[in-house]
Amino acid sequence: MASILxxxxxxTPRQPEPLWRELLGAELRRLRHERGDTLTETAEAAGVxxxxxSEMERGLKEPSSEMIAAVAGxxxxxxxxxxxxxxxxxxxxxxxxxxxxxxxxxxxx
Numbered sequence: 001m002a003s004i005l006x007x008x009x010x011x012t013p014r015q016p017e018p019l020w021r022e023l024l025g026a027e028l029r030r031l032r033h034e035r036g037d038t039l040t041e042t043a044e045a046a047g048v049x050x051x052x053x054s055e056m057e058r059g060l061k062e063p064s065s066e067m068i069a070a071v072a073g074x075x076x077x078x079x080x081x082x083x084x085x086x087x088x089x090x091x092x093x094x095x096x097x098x099x100x101x102x103x104x105x106x107x108x109x
Contacts, residue, residue, distance in 0.1 A: 007025030023089040024068065027082060029057040031075040045074035 015087045032042050043053040047070055052077075054092065065079070072082045 025059040046070040
């Protein structure tokens with residue numbers, strides 16, 4: 001009589017979670033582009049150097065809350081609005097519905 005061997009359930013490899021500073025930078029850049037401002041204009045309004053703002057937007061800096069608030073204000077946003085948008089980016093995407101298969105597959109010889 002043949003043995004029935006269950007196939008292991010396929011596991012989706014876990015993607016590393018995005019870094020908060022990278023999502024923050026992407027949101028800052030999105031807001032700046034939406035306004036049509038240059039890097040220099042926004043940096044000047046926030047009281048930071050264009051180089052520092054560029055590094056923030058590229059996710060290379062871990063800015064203080066004061067720096068984030070200054071840049072948010074220069075973009076006519078609030079710290080709450082900005083951090084809420086970044087937090088939304090951390091939420092996992094809804095998984096696609098999987099058809100019910102009744103469990104494991106098996107082979108019989």
